[in-house]
Amino acid sequence: KTSMTLGIRTVAATLNEKRVDPELAETTILRGIQLYKEICKAKVASKLIDIYDNKPKVQSIKVSLEFITNRLGVDIPLSFVKKTLETLGFTVSVKNKHDDLIVSVPSWRTHDVTIPEDIVEEIARIYGYHKLPSLIPTGDLPQPSPQADQLHWESVVKTALKYWGYYENYTYSLVSQEMLTKFHQNPDNYLSLRNPLTQDWVYLRQSLIPSLLQSVSNNQDKANTLNFFEMANVYIPRKGDLPEERLVLTIVKTVNTFFEIKGVLEAIADQLNTTIEVKPTSTVEFLQPTVQAKVAVNGENIGVIGQITPEIQINFGLKENVAVVEIDFEKLVKHATKDKTYKPIPKYPPIIEDFSFINQKQIPAALILKAAQQADKLIHTVTILDVYQNKLTLRVSYLNPQKNLTDADVAPVRKKLVEDIEKLGLELQGEIR
Numbered sequence: 001k002t003s004m005t006l007g008i009r010t011v012a013a014t015l016n017e018k019r020v021d022p023e024l025a026e027t028t029i030l031r032g033i034q035l036y037k038e039i040c041k042a043k044v045a046s047k048l049i050d051i052y053d054n055k056p057k058v059q060s061i062k063v064s065l066e067f068i069t070n071r072l073g074v075d076i077p078l079s080f081v082k083k084t085l086e087t088l089g090f091t092v093s094v095k096n097k098h099d100d101l102i103v104s105v106p107s108w109r110t111h112d113v114t115i116p117e118d119i120v121e122e123i124a125r126i127y128g129y130h131k132l133p134s135l136i137p138t139g140d141l142p143q144p145s146p147q148a149d150q151l152h153w154e155s156v157v158k159t160a161l162k163y164w165g166y167y168e169n170y171t172y173s174l175v176s177q178e179m180l181t182k183f184h185q186n187p188d189n190y191l192s193l194r195n196p197l198t199q200d201w202v203y204l205r206q207s208l209i210p211s212l213l214q215s216v217s218n219n220q221d222k223a224n225t226l227n228f229f230e231m232a233n234v235y236i237p238r239k240g241d242l243p244e245e246r247l248v249l250t251i252v253k254t255v256n257t258f259f260e261i262k263g264v265l266e267a268i269a270d271q272l273n274t275t276i277e278v279k280p281t282s283t284v285e286f287l288q289p290t291v292q293a294k295v296a297v298n299g300e301n302i303g304v305i306g307q308i309t310p311e312i313q314i315n316f317g318l319k320e321n322v323a324v325v326e327i328d329f330e331k332l333v334k335h336a337t338k339d340k341t342y343k344p345i346p347k348y349p350p351i352i353e354d355f356s357f358i359n360q361k362q363i364p365a366a367l368i369l370k371a372a373q374q375a376d377k378l379i380h381t382v383t384i385l386d387v388y389q390n391k392l393t394l395r396v397s398y399l400n401p402q403k404n405l406t407d408a409d410v411a412p413v414r415k416k417l418v419e420d421i422e423k424l425g426l427e428l429q430g431e432i433r
Contacts, residue, residue: 007378016261021108022056056413058104063116065099079294084126085119150247151271153333156232157249160271161244166251169230172209174201176250182315183210184285187395204235208250209286209324213308213316218254220319226254248303249329254320258291259387260305261323265295265305272336274298278305280364286312287324290362295327297335303327312384348404350380350397355418359392361425370422375417378409392426 003013021027029048036042069075078099083093091104105113113119126133158168176199177187190203205211208230215381216226229251235243236384253261269276277296282289284304292306308322359368365384372382372394380399396417398410418428 019111022110023107026050032300050198056066056107056110058107059110059114061105061113061116061119062095063101063103063119067116067271068120068123071117072124072127073135074127074131076123080127081123084123086125088122133373149336150330150333153336154216154329156271157268157329158229158231158300160268161251161264164227164267165266166229169212169215169228169289171208171215171230171232172201173205173233173235175198175203175205175210176353177202179210179214183207183213183312184315185210188393189237191235191243206234206236207326208232208234209252209308209326212250212324213312213318213322216254216322217316217318220254224255225257225320226252228252242299247329249325249327249332251325253323254318257321258305258323259384261325262305265325265327269297272332273340274332274335274337278366280366286311295325297332300331300335302331346399346401348400348402350399351410352395352397353410354385354393354423355412356393356429356431357421359390359426362390363424363426365392367424368392368394368421368426372417375420376413378405378413379417391429394421403417 003009009308011242018377033042033044033048037044059373065076065078065081068081080103085092085103089106093102094100095102101119103119108116141263153372162168174193174196180187180190180203185206187203190206191410192203193201197201212230213226215228219226231247233245234248235245237243251261251264253264265278266276272299277299278293279296280293281304282292284292284306287304287306287308288309292304292344293303295303303326305325306323308324313322365387369382369384373379378400379396380397381395382397383395385395386393398413399407400409407408414432418432422428
């Protein structure tokens with residue numbers, strides 16, 4: 001390490017990085033005595049005394065001829081194996097009629113010959129790699145790593161978020177008591193270190209949101225809006241066992257942008273070729289009761305979406321409202337697929353109309369969209385165009401892939417659409433034809 005730091009290459013550095021022979025001292029002193037006698041005409045005054053308390057034991061490796069031939073794929077005579085190893089400085093003894101070999105490793109090879117496969121390598125390089133047959137492997141094919149798909153989808157999501165204008169954060173896995181208190185969490189429910197280096201790194205996090213809120217607080221004076229995300233593990237305590245590690249994706253966006261961050265979540269689902277459901281709820285403590293929902297895929301809850309409560313925003317010193325998404329990424333990936341379905345571009349153009357409703361009862365948008373979509377098979381898409389106070393504007397497109405639609409075709413569908421939505425408790429602004 002010192003040699004690399006100073007940029008000085010020496011013979012000593014080369015030798016020591018390969019680890020020198022621990023038995024070299026005796027050879028060295030004998031050579032020194034020989035040179036004294038030859039050059040200086042010196043005479044030996046006493047016997048050589050060797051005090052060597054911690055002399056390393058000679059390492060022995062058991063290997064069979066069958067093991068060597070199976071690994072190399074070619075029959076090699078026992079005589080060749082024995083002669084080759086002895087020539088290289090090894091001591092070889094044949095244990096029994098099954099050609100089991102006990103190979104004693106010379107001191108200068110102690111650190112790089114430690115397992116039977118190392119003995120096979122010695123035989124192979126002397127025998128000649130070019131002589132080994134090229135054969136197709138037999139038996140079970142190696143299976144891909146179970147994490148290969150997850151790593152693929154991690155890359156897909158991170159790349160997508162990057163191009164959508166989000167900055168990736170890397171925060172510490174440990175959080176402070178102060179941060180948990182600001183997030184209205186009880187530190188007693190978290191795993192803590194016995195010997196923390198500082199008071200800022202004490203508890204293993206169970207959510208990425210506090211760390212990202214702190215990042216927003218630290219950077220809010222540098223930009224009008226901040227878009228951050230992080231994909232990392234959280235640590236859930238388990239009694240009498242190590243904590244459960246979960247890979248979580250968390251996205252935060254400043255300013256009142258619940259619908260925008262919901263759109264980002266839906267776009268992520270599109271990248272994974274799956275569909276998410278957003279179910280309104282009011283049970284998540286750190287989110288505003290009227291601006292929060294659970295995120296589900298195929299009926300399985302995988303996370304939450306919503307807007308941080310004003311109290312927590314004040315605790316973190318946030319100047320703008322913050323919308324967040326936190327999902328269990330491993331659960332989401334289970335529903336992802338690389339298979340895509342081709343849908344041809346419609347031959348006939350759609351008819352597009354906008355409807356404005358008064359949503360006095362604050363009916364969840366998901367229920368409204370579902371009712372509108374199921375009103376008739378001619379309804380191609382339904383999207384929310386605008387929301388202002390208790391007013392909601394929907395954009396509806398009608399499409400028949402077999403022909404051009406006329407107003408006569410659309411009129412009964414339009415009437416049923418409005419009726420189904422008004423049954424939920426909404427009121428249409430204006431009249432329909």
